[in-house]
Amino acid sequence: MIYTEFSFPNDSHIIWSLMIVTYPFISGIMAGAFSIAALYFVFGMENLKPVSRFSLLVSFSFLVCATLPLLNHLGHPERALNVIIMPNHRSAIGGFGYIYNIFLVILALTLWFSYREDVIRAAEAAGGLKKKILTFMLLWNLGKDDDTRDVDRRLVFILTAIGIPSMAVLSGYVGFLFGSLKSNPWWSTPLMPFVFFVSGIMSGLALVLLLYLYLGWYGYLEKSYKCLRTLSALLWFSTALYIILEGVELLYFYYESSDAWFVISTLLLTKLKYSFFVLQLGIGLGVAFILLSAMFALKLEEPSFAKMAAVASIYILFEVWMMRWNIVIGGQLFSKSYVGFRDFHPGWMEKEGILVAIIFTVLPLVVLFMVTRFLGVRPSGDESAQIDNPGVNTDEELP
Amino acid sequence: MKKKRVVKRPKSRREFLKYAASGMAGMLIVTLMPKPSWAQRIHQIEEMKHVPDWMDHYYAYVVDTTKCIGCGACVRACKRENNTPDGYFRTWVERYQITDTGHVYIDSPNGGHESFPPKDVEGNVLKGFFVPKLCNHCRNTPCTQVCPVNASYETPQGVVLVDKEICIGCGYCVQACPYDTRYIDPRTHTADKCTWCYHRITKGLAPACVTVCPTKARIFGDLKEKKSEVREIIESQRVMVLKPELNTEPYCFYIGLDRAVR
Numbered sequence: 001m002i003y004t005e006f007s008f009p010n011d012s013h014i015i016w017s018l019m020i021v022t023y024p025f026i027s028g029i030m031a032g033a034f035s036i037a038a039l040y041f042v043f044g045m046e047n048l049k050p051v052s053r054f055s056l057l058v059s060f061s062f063l064v065c066a067t068l069p070l071l072n073h074l075g076h077p078e079r080a081l082n083v084i085i086m087p088n089h090r091s092a093i094g095g096f097g098y099i100y101n102i103f104l105v106i107l108a109l110t111l112w113f114s115y116r117e118d119v120i121r122a123a124e125a126a127g128g129l130k131k132k133i134l135t136f137m138l139l140w141n142l143g144k145d146d147d148t149r150d151v152d153r154r155l156v157f158i159l160t161a162i163g164i165p166s167m168a169v170l171s172g173y174v175g176f177l178f179g180s181l182k183s184n185p186w187w188s189t190p191l192m193p194f195v196f197f198v199s200g201i202m203s204g205l206a207l208v209l210l211l212y213l214y215l216g217w218y219g220y221l222e223k224s225y226k227c228l229r230t231l232s233a234l235l236w237f238s239t240a241l242y243i244i245l246e247g248v249e250l251l252y253f254y255y256e257s258s259d260a261w262f263v264i265s266t267l268l269l270t271k272l273k274y275s276f277f278v279l280q281l282g283i284g285l286g287v288a289f290i291l292l293s294a295m296f297a298l299k300l301e302e303p304s305f306a307k308m309a310a311v312a313s314i315y316i317l318f319e320v321w322m323m324r325w326n327i328v329i330g331g332q333l334f335s336k337s338y339v340g341f342r343d344f345h346p347g348w349m350e351k352e353g354i355l356v357a358i359i360f361t362v363l364p365l366v367v368l369f370m371v372t373r374f375l376g377v378r379p380s381g382d383e384s385a386q387i388d389n390p391g392v393n394t395d396e397e398l399p
Numbered sequence: 400m401k402k403k404r405v406v407k408r409p410k411s412r413r414e415f416l417k418y419a420a421s422g423m424a425g426m427l428i429v430t431l432m433p434k435p436s437w438a439q440r441i442h443q444i445e446e447m448k449h450v451p452d453w454m455d456h457y458y459a460y461v462v463d464t465t466k467c468i469g470c471g472a473c474v475r476a477c478k479r480e481n482n483t484p485d486g487y488f489r490t491w492v493e494r495y496q497i498t499d500t501g502h503v504y505i506d507s508p509n510g511g512h513e514s515f516p517p518k519d520v521e522g523n524v525l526k527g528f529f530v531p532k533l534c535n536h537c538r539n540t541p542c543t544q545v546c547p548v549n550a551s552y553e554t555p556q557g558v559v560l561v562d563k564e565i566c567i568g569c570g571y572c573v574q575a576c577p578y579d580t581r582y583i584d585p586r587t588h589t590a591d592k593c594t595w596c597y598h599r600i601t602k603g604l605a606p607a608c609v610t611v612c613p614t615k616a617r618i619f620g621d622l623k624e625k626k627s628e629v630r631e632i633i634e635s636q637r638v639m640v641l642k643p644e645l646n647t648e649p650y651c652f653y654i655g656l657d658r659a660v661r
Contacts, residue, residue, distance in 0.1 A: 001497070001659060006505035008532075008579040008661075009488045015570035015583060075568015075588030082548040082567055093547035093571055098427075105423075139415060182645050183541060183577035336579040337661040339505070 007340030018357040019073035021324045024174045026066045031171035032204010033059035041160040047230040050222040061368035103166040110159040113152045172197040185260030186331040198242045203320040205235045206313035236292040263338040271333045284319025288312045456556045456621045459629045465655040466616035469529035471514040473608035480607035487582045489593040490533040498522035534580040534593035535649030542572040563589045
């Protein structure tokens, strides 16, 4: 039978628009940034020390902004707390309140213990209202002797270790929201949580790498070529893993060739032809992976390596955003009749339009800037000596 | 010799943290406690207690596609009865035309509200028929499963409803429904769907669409009633449900469902 195009009458509207594209993008960066801190604090990956605490700040800034696009999307944001007060325990979203808040508390405590000494210094240097606020934030404990420092370090280890599964759940959970919907063949795959998790790690690594290149090379963070190489290697690894997952997913759909493949193949070859194959896989993933591979294969040295890492990171961020678009919007471009398709063109000034999406995407960076400024902390390594000498190259073996 | 570590902390901070942790744990326990949703409590309200046996039913719906003539009376009646917004449908009718070229032509202009004007198709029509669609009031409902706040729920009579006072308008239920019978009402910003005219059936009346159908293509009744028409049809005839492979267990049954139906 050859079906002519037909959409169900209620299928003329895109329910989940740019806000639902923005949320997984932000939460993915949050997860990726936290994983860097976890690799240092829990697994002792010393090379990542210069960005370890800074990535916690990045993660926190993105986490506190993550719910904004969701709230803006809701038809009744004033009822949002219903999700926490009277959750449906059978619903995937019903668990959001717990998952989000647990990770928020863990991350806030981790930050508190890891930056406590910096905040004490800022409180000592400040005066007036700022001093009072900072002292309150420290719960009136200004002790920074060796014993206190030791307790802080142990607690950061424990909290980060607990934070790893929480972060993985919060990040992969977005994928579960989509993957568990049997009504939509483009979403309904058990691989979806892993695809979201790994791509989230990629985007977090890419953004921290970009920020590190900027802040490290301009003297705000401890400059370390080893750290840059490790971040790039992790980015390469996660990108390779992502390619495998995405490839397996598509191959599975194709080989199974079920009713779903008809609509998925038509979707990919028509509505998503440009955004999926050209923008996401070609320009985003392809270019980024080639650049990352070339950096290591050609054994590039620092200036060229750093430049290529920066470019690759931008492409990775673009790829991940396009992936969010193709999953979230792409999954709504066909009717549940599976034989009808539609278009989606977001407006600039709409409630869930392009401008608002840009604001919500950039807002975490503004929060990051404000937090570091207000606390008076330089997002640097543990030792105060490094804070006093920003921009010092600590890689002794580097020329 | 290992130095004994003594960490002095002000008592006030310790107490502060202790109370904060206790408070958070208490809040968590309260939210985890099983409790009936506000929506479910509606069914215990005093006002309905004077209606005899209003809860003692278990409803089902049968669509006989062999009888539907596509007049659209049901769509119009539903719109009038439930004041559905323009462009959104609690029920609609689809026209299928299968030609000798192997093509399947499906259309539903404005949900079939103004019936069906003739449509040009390629080749000769081998068979043509109409298929009314509405919420399937599933037992294994994907929509109530995903609702984060229990705003979508199933009544004891087997009717799936939405409590608009609780719905947060996230749209997850709309995405989860494989039959596309839900939508976000642009006026209330909450989910909306067919209720089998719950306000009518609880008073012993039939849904509006069933009442106006001139060919009796739509049949509604109580499965608990031994002599009800729906029970007799389901027990004696070959009935089918939409998308059975999804295991949603619909309680809207179809007679004469063609394999071409989406």
